[in-house]
Structure formats: C-alpha cells, structure tokens
Amino acid sequence: MARFILGLVELGVSAAVHLLFGFYVFSTAVAADISQAAAASGCPLLRRPPPAAGLVDVAAAGEEEERQGAAPVVLDGSPPPIVLVHGIFGFGKGRLGGMSYFAGAEKKDDRVLVPDLGSLTSIHDRARELFYYLKGGQVDYGVEHSQVYGHTRFGRIYDTGHYPVWDEQNPVHFVGHSAGAQVVRVLHQMLAEKAFPGHDTSEDWVLSLTSLSGALNGTTRTYYDGMLAEDGRSMKSICLLQLCRLGVIVYDWLDIPWLKNYYNFGFDHFEMSWRKVGFSGLVDLLLGNTGPFSSGDWILPDLTIQGSLKINSTLKTFPNTFYFSYATKRTRKLFGITVPSSVLGVHPMLFLRVLQMCMWRHPQNVPLPYKGYRDEDWEDNDGALNTISMTHPRIPIEHPNRFVIDDSDCNPLQPGIWYYKIIEGDHILFIVNRERAGVQFDLLYDGIFERCRKHAFRKSPPTVPNETSQ
Template sequence: MTSTDPVPLVIVEGFLSSAGALIWGNFEHHSNYACQTNGERDRRSIFASVGPVSSLHDRACELFFSLVGGIVDYGAKHSHENGHARYGRTYTEGLYPEWSSECPLHFLGHSMGGPTVIKLQWLITNGFFGKQYHPDMILSINTVSAPFRGTQLVYTLGEDTRDAPSVRWFSVGNFLAKGIHVASYLSPVLPHLFDLHVEARGLSFYDSSFASFLKQLWRSDWAESRDATPFDTTFIAVDEREATQEGVVYANTFYRSYCATLNHTYPHSATTRTLTWLQRMLGWPLHATSLAILSFRFSTLRPVPAFLESTFSTKLESTHDGDARLEDGLIDVDDGGAYLLNALRANDGVVPLFSQWHPYDCKNTRCVHFSHAESILDGVTDSEKSRYDESPEAGIWHVHHLENAHHFSIVPVWLGTQSQKAFWMDLGHWLRSIEDGRRRLKDRSSTATPAPTVTLADFGS
C-alpha cells in the first residue's frame, strides 16, 4: 500500500454472525464514493473471521492473528484459567501482514464486533502480542449498535441476574447453548458459514467422545463460563473490564459510534420512514425483544452495576436538562418514569441506547453527542459535506444517533435501503477526512525546518 492509498477497513461481525460478504452486500459501491470522486483507488474491505460465540478475549486474539498471520495464541494464563488449549488455528498468511503504526487499519464493528476491537486495542497496549505493537496501529474504531456496557437482554434470555454466568434451565439461552454444542460437534462437516472457531476447545467429533458431547448438552462448561459472549454482555463483566482501564481512548485513534433506537422505545423520536415488507419482517422479532428490554427490572441485579450506583448524584441536575443531559441519566430506573426510559430503556431491540454510546460514563471519557437533527441517515448533501472539510478530532468518541432503526437496520444484511446507502456514503467521507488530516500532519512534519545542531564549540572555550 502506498502512502496515498486509502487505509483498508476491517469489518468485525457480532454474536452468531460469520457470513461475511455473503450477506453484507454491495456496500462498497457507496462507501467508496468519497475516494472515487477524489480520483483515488477504492478502499479495500477486509472481513476478519472470529468466533461468533467466543469471549471478547478469544475473539480479539483471533482477530489479531487473522490479520498478521501465525498461530492463534490465547495466552498461557487465560487458557489455563478458562480450561481450553492455548493455541488455536494457524493462518499461514495474514489478511494484512504489513499491519503496523505506519500501515494502520480502520475497523468497523457491528454489535459485539465493537467491544472486540476495543479489547484488541487494550491487549495491544498491554503488550499481550509483543512489545513491538502499538495502539496507533488502529487508526479508527467505528461501531454500530455495540453493547459496550452490556445489555439487559442477556438476562431476559437466560443469564442469571444474581449468579452469572449461570444460565437458567429451559431458557432461550439454555437451548441456544445446546444448539451451539451440536454445531461445534459437527463442525468438521458443516459449511464455513457455521465456523465457530472451536479448535482450542476440542468440541468436535474429532476431539471429543460422544459421551462428552452428551455431558455438554446437559450442562455446558463453555456457555456457563466467563469465557463466552453471553457473560461478556453482562453488566458485571463490563464493570470488570472498565476497572482495568479497558476502553480508554487513545490520542491518535479516531472513535465513532452509531446508536440505533426503535421509535416506540424513544418518545422524543420524530423520524418516520417507509419500510418495505422485508424490513418489517426482519424487524418484528426485535420489536418483541425491545419490549423485554423496556420492562426489565434492574432491581433484580446482584451485584448492583456500577453505572446504577454512580447515578443518584446526577439525578436532580440531569432531569431538568432533557436530551442535553441524556448521557448522565443513570439512576433508579424501575420507578423513574419517562426520563429514565430515555436513559436506559430506549433500545434497538438488542442493546440499550446508553450502552451503544461508548465505554464508561460520559464523565469518565471524552465524547461529543450529535443531535438527531444531524442524522447521517438523511444522506450527505453538498451542504452537509462541509462537516468533513476539516479533520475530525482524535481521542474522542463522536456519537451519532440513528432514529427509527433496529439492531440490523444498517448492517449486516444488505437490503439496499436509502438508510444503508446513506450510512456507507457518510462512513466513506468520515474515513477519508481522517486520512486527509493524517497526510497533512505528515506533510507538515516532513517540511518542518530542523532545529540547528548544537556542538560544544558553540559554548566557547
């Protein structure tokens, strides 16, 4: 890649998602508009395969080695603590072996793909993959409907509210775990679409006896562990991650989150869109789960999540400021009325709005929240392009709200809607503006007058 080529975009899928380009569709025609209109090459898109039900740690390791190549190393300590082999599959050639601070990458994470990239940057920073790697290898992190701070839906589906990661019998989560084990056991003969990355766990019929398989169906050591996606979406897991500084912003990385809400969960929404029958069909199940999120009783959670404990002091000042203080609305939600509905219950059918913003409370990170009136789903007109005339600021979350949108409205399933086209076109302009700023900064550095060399002779005898 030359210095003028667009920086590639790595796409990281979410929970139970591993179809890649098969369902993501023709988004590149729209995401490359900014490059094409400026006479540049098209941006390369890279689909990185990670375990669709694996923990954030395992997914981040798989993401790293799929890009640079080599044998997936989950780490001796982590593997020992979680009862699986240290090494996973081998990538004889990485998808982007030249990855470095000089040759960085953009990342787009949908759903659990967002926290996966955050985990990756944290592991790189802490030297997990070696001291030669640096967080500046990640030029930007862009997320859609990412559960940075967990979701109450995981409890509704079966996670025990007082004893996570235990899963309730006869719950959706319990039956889902059984299905995952069946797919894992049969993985050698299933198509790539069902790739669960189970090499390190020895769950296939090549590595596991039928008796062991039946034992896992009765009670799953994986699903009811702290090393799987469901536990990582619990509020207690989020507290543990944030306590280790996972999710802090880095000065040279650009951050952007796209946060969706269904209209019936967000009373202030004024956006209406005509939906096709296919969009309505895909959205019906999410309307049901959104109601479960709306009715969830936070008072049943033990231990009490940190975001609930830290909110009482902000209640009085926040409730008088409406949307301007929405990000501070983290208080007694079971009896809080409409204000708290906005704060914790507005959702996209899977993830509450506050969790999609970014890691940490707003007071503990750097962020700017754009109003619904500045929705990127309305398209990028000539007048709106002015927001990309100047380079965006790094080291701060740029939070955009997507009204009347559910968890799958934008990605991964391509339906060719105007909203999807507008999203990808806007993302292309955003990424190009980042690269323009990066090139200008390098040009200034290369043309700067060097400081004069000082020798001992300059001080006289």
Template sequence: MGRLWIGMLGMKELLLTTVVHLVYRFYIFSTGVVSDLSQLLTGRPGSDAVAAAAAAAAREKRQPVPRYGDDEDGSFHSCEVPPIVLVHGIFVFGKGRLGGLSYFGGAEKKDDRVLVPDLGSLTSIYDRARELFYYLKGGQVDYGEEHSRSFGHPRFGRVYEEGNYPEWDEHHPIHLVGHSAGAQVIRVLQQMLADKAFEGYENTSEDWILSVTSLSGALNGTTRTYLDGMLPEDWKSMKPICLLQLCRLGCIVYDWLDIKWLKNYYNFGFDHFDMARHKAGFLGLIDYLLGNAGPFASGDWILPDLTIQGTLQLNAGLRTFPSTYYFAYATKMSRKFMGVTLSSSVHGIHPILFIRVLQMSQWRYPSDVPLPYKGYRDEDWEDNDGSLNTISMTHPWMPTEHPNHLVVDDSECHPMQPGIWYYKILEADHISFILGRDRAGVQFDLMYDSIFQRCRKHAFRTAPPPTLPNEIHHSTDS
C-alpha cells in the first residue's frame, strides 16, 4: 500500500512538472512567433530578408578596431578587439531562433563585438564544442571519424559558408562566456584546441581563448539529472517513466516530422543523425521510439554529460591553462532553516524552478548504488538554483581540484591572474540572467557589465585593449 501511495505521488509530481514545463516553453515559443510576425508585418528588422540585408551591411562595414601588442621583434602591431562569444545552455537557442528573441536577455547589445552562436540544444557537449569551432572558423562541421563511428551518425554536419570570426587564432583570441552547460562546451573546446583535435588545423592551441567565464555553469554535474530521470546506476539510461522520457519521445517525433518552418524557430540539433522522415522512414521512427537507434540510444546527447559520473569522466581530460583567465558565477536560491535546506525565496524564484529547488535540496543518492566519487556527501549538494547545485558551479574540482579563489569583493581579482578560477556566489535562480532582464532587475546589468568590463579591461596578454565605441558606461541600456 505504501509503494502504491508513493507511486501515485510520483505520477502526480511528473504530471505537474510536465505541465509547468510545457506551458512555459509554449509561452517562449509563442512569444517568438508573435514577435517575428509583428516584425514582418511592420517591416522592422527581424524578417529573414531584412535580417539578411542587415547582416550583409554589417559585414561590409566591419572594420578592425586597433589593439596593440608586442611582436616577436619588440615592435607593435594592431589587430581586432577580441569578440565576446556567448554560449547558451540546454533546451534553448542562440541568435536567429524564436523570432529573434535574445537568450541572454539583450546583454549582447552591451558591446560592439559580441557573437551568440546557435548550437544544438540537446546535442552532447562534445558535438556542441565541434559546432562552436566551425561556427567561428567557417566550413562544414566535422564531428571526427572515430566519434561519429562510435555513436552511429554521419561524420559531417552543418555548413557555415562564412565563419563568424575566420581570423581566429592565437594572435586573434576570443573571450568565451557560457551559461549552464555552455560552460562545459567552452572547456571542452579549449581542450580540443590544445590537443589539435581539428583535422586540417594543425596550429590550434589553448591560447586561441583569452578568457573563460562560467555563468551558472555545470562544471561538476548536477543531481537534477537524476530527478528528471537519469539512472544513477549507469548514468546513461533513463527511468521508464520520467520527464526526460517524455522529452525524448517529443524530440524524436519533432525531428522525424522535420517541419521546416518549425525547425527554423527551434531545433534540438540532431540533424546530423538523419532522423527526418524522408531519410529514416516509418520503420526508422519505430526504431527511435523503441530506443534501438538515434542519439538517445547511443548516449550521444547532453544529459549523460551533466550527471555527476558523466562530468567526472569528462573533467578527467580537461585542464585549466596557465595563460587563460577564468571566472565563475555560482548561483543559489536555497538556504538553511533550522537545519533543513529550503528555497530562500518564494517570489524571487521562477515558477518553473520552485519545485526543483526543494527537490534538489532534499535529494539523496541511492544507498544501493556505489557513490559517484570518493568522499561524496549529500549535504554538500543541497544548495542549488533549481537546475544546478551551487557546489558544481564554483570551479572544476573533480576528479582533481583546479586552482581557485572565492571573490567577496571584485577588487580581490584586480589585477587578475591567469590560470586561476575566480568565483563569486550570487543569490539568483538558474534563469535569472537569461531570457528576460526584468526578473533580475539592476543585478542583471551589474552582472553583465562586470563580465564585459573584465573581458575588455582585465583579461589580456600584452596590453589593455582600447575603448570600444559602445563601451559600457551605464547599466540601464540593453
């Protein structure tokens, strides 16, 4: 009787969670469609034709902004100010999707050299890192022969006719800012550059990246993956009935139908798996739904990478490099009350995350399953922001701890030292600093201003870069 009651409660919780997520995502999707229709009807920037014309004009007008550094002979040279690249998390989108909605809440307008790539929203950390490289350099995405063969998808993917920063190299480095899973994408990309993992590019190095900023970054995994359905036993399989199973089924049908105008608004990123109906056929759909083929069968999607065990395996091959600047913002929406970890606010947290904050603070690792790492304690993972555990967001610390420094006052990291993870803990939920700036209020501008100022004023290898035309002097413009 007790098991039946627990099962009924579990089904009610799954139903409620599913409805909340569907309503919120429908709201985001419909907002994008309405925005796009409005822009199309009024002739404002946003329609494909107007956007294409604006992009072409921008390319023609783009001029190098001088920055001075030392040549090997001791003389000075000029080059472009490094772009700041904002990398999104999972289930979401980059620039050009959902009617031009801004995933980063318009923060990209705070600087003249900001890029916002649109990567696969559910593809693996590895695949997204490869996509990001070709988004910047240009060419056809190459997932690598060995990886593609192991996970059963074609080796080559999307083609970028023109790279968004084709001159990218160690003399023209970039700043990378990653939200949520985007932080791990950045780290994997830097390691790939250090390992010269891109065929045809033998001169890559870690120095192609000047700074890394992690915003609510999944640097050490999250216990939410287990709440949503990943099994702690093998961290690659899902419970038979769970939120992620519903997501899996919806994603498969969405990609199989391959409705072009819908995928122009939102794309899970699995085009390189050839799941569309005209390629897979009806029998292929059945195979995908039964879990016999596709990304969910092979494990080449992002949720396994975000489990504690998956991150532990991933982190084992990732380094912190001595010539790169690192900064992390860890978010927390929980606090201790009479010895129990609860949500720190009822009104300050987004409804889609409220239940998960409570669940994550009370979640316990199954007693019959080997612990994910030596020294694991449930209480260390209680504080969270509704999606990630706060302990995960500070700095990489498993399987080995990387150099780090807790920042209480920003003056502590001026001047910054490369090769050290500076981190700051903020009271905010996981989506306070994305999608809409209204919820975070002034803190939104202060946080992004600090990121952009750090990139422009405190993270450099030779000399401080010059002032940009759109340098941040006030925090109320977006």
C-alpha cells in the first residue's frame, strides 16, 4: 500500500511538472504572437527593442515571414539544405506561432528547413511525412502499414515540396534531435529500399546525419512513464502515459481548428474527430478499442529498448553517408554511485527523471531486452535518454563508431562511421530556450553547420551560403 501511495504521489508531481512546462511553452508562444500583432498594429509600448550593437536578433529575424505564414520555402540547387528534425512533443516551422523548437538555430544558415511532423506519431509515420514534406505530393503511409494499424493510407498534401529536386545528385544534410534522429534513420532505409511509389530513391539521397541527443537505442525512461518492461508495447493501467493518452484523445476528438493549427499531435490520419466518429467513437477511443494507442502506432513503443531493437534490426549504416552524434549526460559517479551531476544545471522538468533513470533496474522476472544487457550501462542519462543510447546504434549489433573529444579530431571525416562526442547537458539544453545553453548553444550549432558545409561532401566542397567569390 505504501508503495502504491508513493507511486501516486510521484505520478501527481510528474504530471504537474509536465503540465506546467507545457503551459509555459504554450503561453510563451501566445504572448509572443500577441506582442508581434500589437507591434504590427503600431502600438509603440509593445514594440521589440532593437538589439545591441554587434548582436543578431535571431528571434526577430523571421517574425515578418512567420506572420505572413503562407507560402512554403522551396529550395533548389546547391548547396544541400540542412533539415532540422524535431523530437517527441516537438513542432516545426509554423506551429506555436513564431516559436522555434531549435531556439533559432535555423537562422544560422540560409538553407535550413524545419519540417513539422507528428509530435506523437510513430517513427514510421513521421519518416513518411518527412519524405513528402521535402519531395512534395500526398503523404502515403503505405498500404500494408495502414491496414495493420487501422488508419487511412493517405495524409497531408504538399502541393509543392520544400526541396523538390531532392535526389542523389542533390542530397540533404539531416540534423535530428531526440526521436528525430531515429526518424531520419528509418527514412534513410526507406530511401535505400525504394519504398516510395513513383520515386527512384537510393541511400545516396542523404549526405549526412547529425544526431543531437538522439534516441538511437531506446530509453529506460519509457518504463518510468508507463510502458511495461515485459514487452515494451503495453502501458500500465495507472501512469503518466495514460494521462497523456486521455488528453490527446480528447484534444483530437474536439478538433478545434484554430487550436490544432497552433499545435497538432499528428494523428489526423486516424480520424478521431467528433465529426468522423461521434460520441460513441470517443468512448471506444477512451476504452482503448480503437486509435493509435490501441494499435501501438505511436511514438512511445518505438522508444522502448525492445521497440528500438526491432527498428534497428532493419536499419543500416550506409558507406556514403557521414554520421556524427552528440550524446548528452547530466550524471556523474559519487563514491561509485551514479547521481545527477548538478541540481541547478538540470531543467526542473527533468531532474526527477535524471535521478530515477540513474536507479533503473530491469525487473528480475522479465527477460532481458537484449543479450548482454546490464543495468549499469544504462545509468548515465540526460533526463530523457540514456547516454549509451545516444552515441551510435548498438543493438542488436554495434555499428562502426569512433569516440572523439574535440570536433577537429574527426577531420577529415570518413563516411560510414558514427563519430560521437559526449557533452554535459540535459535533454532540452539545446532546444526551445537558447539562453539556458548560453555560449554552448552557438558553439554546438556553429560546429554542426560548419561540418555540414565544409567537411561532409562526396565530391568538391559546396559553395557556402553568403560566401562571395573572391
């Protein structure tokens, strides 16, 4: 009984912290939009003050473009664009008003795209959406997949792709944060297998992949949030994910247009709106008889160790693609025990999870998720992912890799090898709020973009945007 009560208290605290953070992000976006609208109307009190001399006002740089909203950015030719792919609960350009998931990093280069993918949809579905976002056309989730998981085959229509010339002569650089890195890997495999009808794709369409706190091998946090360690697909009856499930179902069922335009979980292809299913459909969704949470076609099962192992067993590291991974951690050893490395340095939403993940022990009566699994290997973490999961693909087989201390240690880059670096930081240090990371933010993204532009190429170095001929 005491353990049950303690579990309920932990659930209440965790739910409250996550709700407060979600409300903070949402209200910040709304406040920024109101401020922009007021400034546009000529109200002098709400105009943004000019930046100090020598500084670039990144947030303001794209405000006018965001207010205009409509026309998609369409890139053509060379150099290859850099595509920033968000993680779980993330959002792309056009959602949450003018807020940037990557905290304005996209303004560091003229040829950067930030797609908006389903924030809770499965890795497979997000990979399909990413392809059509770039190439154009109507999202095709696949006949077999759609039938198995009970949703419509087709989704959003992109009349014009954001990079319609995409092919092996015009490849792209991908930067994936969290689950976004695994989305790119699945898309890459689909390209290699020519899985998009009407398109002659190949693995050479991807020039480089940079994984930033990438979910490459799953995370033990999924079990704390409510996934069962027994199979990695089912949920506990009472847990944080059940609360999330109920909230998402009601949100999608209400289908309030302006609200879903502002933020969308990405389940439109499941047709959960009251206009489609009525009240009886809502009951079925809540009871777990239908919908993505019933079929398992959503992001959390893909982020368990078992789910990641299943996905990884079908994925390759390709010989002509460059790979670099930044693994984050907020833990250290104290008298032989793994503990959080900082109190003030960890985001309040993640501190409890950092501590819990340090103490994770796989249930003794449950089969190990893979051969050779050891709890101690999974103790270091950043509050959302285990550090061991972020370095390079490890399960079921370890891919070619090389640990580096300094970015320059890997130059010249060799394709087909996962270069990885471990940096101090929690899971959201380099997104949403750039002030938290300070100078580290610029050092990180400047390094990523420089690598894409000057060190990851198959033929001759591409022309760097804004670089004038001498």
